[in-house]
Every structure is written in C-alpha cells, then in structure tokens.
Amino acid sequence: MPAARQRPVFVRSLRPVAADAPPRILRLYACRVAAGFPSPADDHLEGPLDLNAHLVAHPAATFVVRVAGDSMTGAGIRDGDLLVVDRSREAKSGSIVVAVVDGALTVKRLRVGRREVRLEAENPAYKPIVVREDADFVVWGVVAHAIRSY
Amino acid sequence: MFALVDCNNFYASCERVFRPALEGRPIVVLSNNDGCVVARSAEAKALGIPMAKPWFKIEAALRGQGVAVFSSNYALYGDLSARVMQTLARFCPRLETYSIDESFLDLSGARGDLAALGLEIARTVKQWTGIPVSVGIGPTKTLAKVANRLAKKGRGPSGPVLDWARLPDPRGTLAGLAPEDVWGISARWGTRLRQLGLGHALALAEADPRRLRQAFGVVVERIGRELAGVPCLPLELVPPPRKQILVSRSFGRRLAALDDLRGAVAAFAARAGEKLRRQPLRAPAVTVFLQTSPFAEAEPFYANGATLVLDRPTRDSGKLMHVAQRALERIFRPGLAYQKAGVLLPDLVPAGVEQGLLFSEQPADDPRTDRLMDCLDALNRRPAHRAVRYASELFGDGWRMRQRHKSPAYTTDWAGLPVVWAH
Numbered sequence: 001m002p003a004a005r006q007r008p009v010f011v012r013s014l015r016p017v018a019a020d021a022p023p024r025i026l027r028l029y030a031c032r033v034a035a036g037f038p039s040p041a042d043d044h045l046e047g048p049l050d051l052n053a054h055l056v057a058h059p060a061a062t063f064v065v066r067v068a069g070d071s072m073t074g075a076g077i078r079d080g081d082l083l084v085v086d087r088s089r090e091a092k093s094g095s096i097v098v099a100v101v102d103g104a105l106t107v108k109r110l111r112v113g114r115r116e117v118r119l120e121a122e123n124p125a126y127k128p129i130v131v132r133e134d135a136d137f138v139v140w141g142v143v144a145h146a147i148r149s150y
Numbered sequence: 151m152f153a154l155v156d157c158n159n160f161y162a163s164c165e166r167v168f169r170p171a172l173e174g175r176p177i178v179v180l181s182n183n184d185g186c187v188v189a190r191s192a193e194a195k196a197l198g199i200p201m202a203k204p205w206f207k208i209e210a211a212l213r214g215q216g217v218a219v220f221s222s223n224y225a226l227y228g229d230l231s232a233r234v235m236q237t238l239a240r241f242c243p244r245l246e247t248y249s250i251d252e253s254f255l256d257l258s259g260a261r262g263d264l265a266a267l268g269l270e271i272a273r274t275v276k277q278w279t280g281i282p283v284s285v286g287i288g289p290t291k292t293l294a295k296v297a298n299r300l301a302k303k304g305r306g307p308s309g310p311v312l313d314w315a316r317l318p319d320p321r322g323t324l325a326g327l328a329p330e331d332v333w334g335i336s337a338r339w340g341t342r343l344r345q346l347g348l349g350h351a352l353a354l355a356e357a358d359p360r361r362l363r364q365a366f367g368v369v370v371e372r373i374g375r376e377l378a379g380v381p382c383l384p385l386e387l388v389p390p391p392r393k394q395i396l397v398s399r400s401f402g403r404r405l406a407a408l409d410d411l412r413g414a415v416a417a418f419a420a421r422a423g424e425k426l427r428r429q430p431l432r433a434p435a436v437t438v439f440l441q442t443s444p445f446a447e448a449e450p451f452y453a454n455g456a457t458l459v460l461d462r463p464t465r466d467s468g469k470l471m472h473v474a475q476r477a478l479e480r481i482f483r484p485g486l487a488y489q490k491a492g493v494l495l496p497d498l499v500p501a502g503v504e505q506g507l508l509f510s511e512q513p514a515d516d517p518r519t520d521r522l523m524d525c526l527d528a529l530n531r532r533p534a535h536r537a538v539r540y541a542s543e544l545f546g547d548g549w550r551m552r553q554r555h556k557s558p559a560y561t562t563d564w565a566g567l568p569v570v571w572a573h
Contacts, residue, residue, distance in 0.1 A: 059236065060232075060236035060279065061277075065569065067570055068569045068571055070573070072572045082567070087280070088277070098570050103173070104171065104571055106570060106571045121572075138170070140280075
C-alpha cells in the first residue's frame with residue numbers, strides 16, 4: 001500500500017474557485033506525512049479496548065448486581081463481587097443464574113434433572129434448594145461475567 | 151399495520167423488577183416531593199386508590215393494606231424505558247416512542263401471524279427487561295390504541311395481545327366504546343359529540359368526515375377516518391421539537407425567604423437551559439411563577455407569575471438565570487410561605503431565525519458563549535452529578551425535593567446496584 005501512495009500526482013486542470021464557495025478542508029492522511037513515509041499503522045487503526053463490548057452482549061437486557069454472601073465461592077464468586085447478568089440468555093443446566101427464591105434475588109447454579117430442578121450452592125456449607133413444581137421460582141437472568149476489584 | 155406496545159402500570163412494574171417480593175402487592179408511586187399518587191399497580195387500582203390524590207389525604211386509610219409506597223425514581227424509569235424501546239427496535243426499526251411507556255411500531259413489512267408476533271414481542275420484552283407489556287394491533291394507530299385497551303382488559307384471546315383484524319365483532323366493540331375513550335378525543339369534545347348524537351366510537355367511525363371537519367376541525371375528522379380503518383396518522387419517527395420547556399417543583403418544606411427562592415429559581419433556570427440546548431432552539435422569554443400551598447386553610451392563597459422578554463432569543467443559562475431573578479423579584483411577596491415555583495421557557499424559536507436588533511442592551515449570544523454552554527453541558531453529563539453549577543444555584547437548599555420513599559437508581563448508579571444473595 002505505501003508504494004501506491006508515493007506515486008506522484010499530476011495536476012490535470014486548474015480552475016478558479018468561485019468567491020462565494022464555502023472553503024473546503026480535505027483530510028488526506030490521518031497522520032502527518034513525513035518525507036513520503038506514512039505510518040504503516042495507518043491502515044490498521046482501531047479503537048482502544050472497550051470493556052462494554054467485551055462484557056455486555058445485549059445492552060438492553062444486561063444488568064449489573066452486587067453479591068452478598070459466600071455460597072458461590074467454589075464457582076469463583078465472592079462476597080462483594082459484581083455480576084454482569086444477561087437476561088436475554090437462555091438458562092441451561094449448569095448455568096450460573098440469578099433466581100427469585102421466596103421473593104429474593106439469589107445467585108445459584110442451575111441443575112435441571114429428569115425429575116426435579118435444583119439450585120445448587122458452590123460451597124459445601126450450603127445445601128441445594130430443590131424446586132418443586134408448585135414452588136415460587138423464576139430465573140431472573142443468567143450470569144455472564146463476574147468482576148472483582150482488588 | 152400498526153402495533154401499540156404499552157408497558158403495564160409502568161412505574162409500579164419498574165419498582166418490581168429489582169424487588170420481586172413486591173409481585174402481587176399493591177404499589178403506589180408518588181409525584182415529585184411525595185405529593186400525589188401518579189402511578190398504581192393493578193392491585194392498588196383494585197383497592198380503589200385514586201390517581202392524582204394528595205398522598206397525605208389517603209395515607210392513614212391505607213395503613214395495614216400492605217401498600218408499598220415509592221417516591222418517583224425517574225433515573226430508574228428512564229433507563230428501563232430506554233431498554234424496552236431498544237428491545238422493541240430489534241423487532242421493528244420503524245418505531246415511534248410516543249411516551250415513556252408507549253411505542254407505535256409500523257408492522258407493514260411483517261408477514262404471517264401478527265398476533266403471534268405480538269406475543270413474541272411481549273414475551274421478549276418481559277424476559278429481557280422485566281417489564282410486562284400489552285400489544286394492540288390494528289390497521290391504523292387509533293385502532294391499534296383501541297386494541298391495546300382491550301388487550302389490557304384481558305379481552306385478547308392470546309394473553310396480553312389483541313389483533314383488531316381477528317376481533318369477532320369489531321362494530322359491536324366500537325359501539326361499546328365512549329367517545330372520550332378514543333385516543334385524541336378530549337372530555338369537552340366528547341360532550342359535544344354526544345350532543346350531536348355521536349355517543350360512541352362506531353358513530354364517529356360512520357359519521358360523514360366532512361361533517362366532522364365542519365363541526366370539530368381536521369383532528370376529529372382524522373380520528374373518524376382512522377376508526378373506520380383508513381390510516382391518516384403516519385408514524386412520527388422524529389419527535390416534533392418542543393415548543394416550550396417547563397421546570398417546576400414542589401418544595402421539600404415551605405419557603406419564605408427570598409434567598410431560598412432565588413436558589414430554587416436559579417437551579418430551575420439552569421436546568422431549563424440544559425433541556426433547551428438539547429435541541430436547536432433558543433428562548434425568547436422567561437416566565438417565573440410561584441405559589442403558596444392551596445391546602446393551607448389558615449393562610450391566604452397567593453399564586454403569581456411574571457414573563458420577561460429577552461432582547462434576543464438565547465440559549466445561555468447565565469442570561470436565563472439573570473432574567474429569571476428579575477422576574478422573581480417582581481412577584482415575590484414577603485411574609486408568605488411558598489410551596490412551589492417554576493421556570494417556563496415559552497414560544498421557543500429555531501436557532502438562526504431571530505432578528506438582529508439595532509439598539510440592544512443585551513449582546514447577542516456570541517460563539518464563545520455557545521462553546522461555554524456546550525462545555526458546561528458536557529461536564530454535567532459526567533457521572534459526578536451536576537459537577538459544575540452557577541453560584542446562584544447554591545443559595546438556600548430548602549427547596550430540594552422530599553423523597554422519603556425513593557428506591558435506589560439500580561441501573562444508573564454504582565452505589566445503587568441491586569444485591570443478590572449468596573447464602
């Protein structure tokens with residue numbers, strides 16, 4: 001590419017500029033051309049890393065929540081962590097989910113068995129919750145990422 | 151074909167998204183300063199709680215009914231509204247956001263079963279955002295609105311969705327609809343329509359459009375045609391520019407001192423300037439109004455307003471505030487306890503059409519002022535809330551709102567994030 005840019009440009013015609021024409025500014029290169037060698041990075045310009053793009057696949061459906069408690073430490077989720085919850089994702093067996101249990105938002109691992117649905121903690125100190133058919137249970141959203149600050 | 155998607159009991163539903171224990175409980179949301187009831191959940195409506203009633207008048211009677219009370223949380227409602235509209239835009243890019251909780255979709259490109267599409271829209275919005283919606287589908291915006299009303303009342307065969315085309319008896323339905331219940335018909339017009347023998351929506355649909363135009367003008371003529379299934383109101387993809395801007399509040403406690411009112415009026419004028427600069431408009435005048443409490447029976451009621459015209463239309467908050475203070479001085483009476491004040495920018499004009507003045511006390515907005523205002527707005531958009539303020543906004547603080555029942559800004563403030571339990 002740089003070779004093509006260095007090709008000399010010939011002026012084909014000259015014409016007077018109308019006095020009332022608005023001035024035009026044409027930007028030819030994003031970087032200054034130093035002695036005919038444009039930056040080789042010029043054709044590969046990209047924005048800086050965008051954490052939103054990395055963490056938020058569906059902005060309309062994504063919510064950030066804060067964890068209180070230690071029942072999910074086995075899954076690497078600790079007290080005070082932030083969770084990025086994507087409500088547009090389908091919950092599958094094995095997904096870490098935010099579920100509504102007895103009216104409270106609760107983070108657990110979802111296990112869908114043949115006969116029952118279980119919400120499992122990832123800490124031996126906590127027992128799994130077995131969801132019976134008549135129970136008040138809704139998957140609020142699927143946890144997509146955890147964020148911890150040190 | 152059009153669909154009207156309307157969020158059910160929107161403010162109350164927003165409060166439930168992060169407090170699922172409120173499912174099934176009556177919820178009321180109060181206006182600025184915890185004044186009146188502005189929104190109710192279905193359960194609160196069933197309790198007979200009326201709209202627009204001052205909360206202090208009904209609070210005692212509702213004790214023990216398990217009513218959850220919230221101050222308005224516009225940061226939360228605005229964010230969830232934007233999420234609902236974004237989700238709708240995935241289904242249909244041609245979308246008119248009609249209000250914070252309603253959007254019209256242009257379904258003319260859609261194929262197949264529209265009621266099924268409506269159900270898919272309602273299911274997705276609920277799953278993604280937590281907000282329940284009703285969907286009305288019809289050949290005109292007015293009929294989509296009627297269909298939505300019926301869907302909300304549970305008249306749809308398939309849950310929260312109703313397609314006008316599938317209604318078994320559309321004429322009978324219109325015959326059962328009062329004129330005032332049609333979108334765009336005011337109570338006053340309803341009374342006049344009845345006097346002319348047009349006592350229900352079917353009569354309006356079947357009336358001679360020319361007769362409607364002669365009696366009421368083109369607006370009612372169009373509504374008649376739309377009820378008959380002829381589209382007259384296109385989708386407004388770009389909202390029409392606002393012709394006026396109003397910023398007003400009831401105060402946290404009643405204010406008697408001029409300095410306290412100065413602080414409030416300065417803050418309102420600055421906020422009005424901010425709203426103004428979101429559009430290519432300038433303000434030719436500033437109105438300030440204030441009033442004492444209409445409920446304080448022992449004291450005389452005083453309400454007054456003053457409008458001062460600017461030499462030139464402006465978008466400069468500094469000028470707006472200066473003129474607002476002069477207007478306030480004209481109407482302020484000492485010895486009264488004020489309950490509410492506001493700043494109105496009436497009759498906004500597009501930037502660039504204002505006339506030059508030969509003899510002007512006030513210089514025109516110069517480009518440096520424009521840049522200063524842009525800079526001010528950019529700073530105040532940053533997370534540190536209202537980072538830069540005019541000094542006169544810092545006069546007395548007693549006017550700030552009373553919001554005793556406000557939920558956190560769950561989605562717009564790191565300090566307000568919802569908590570999920572791991573135990």
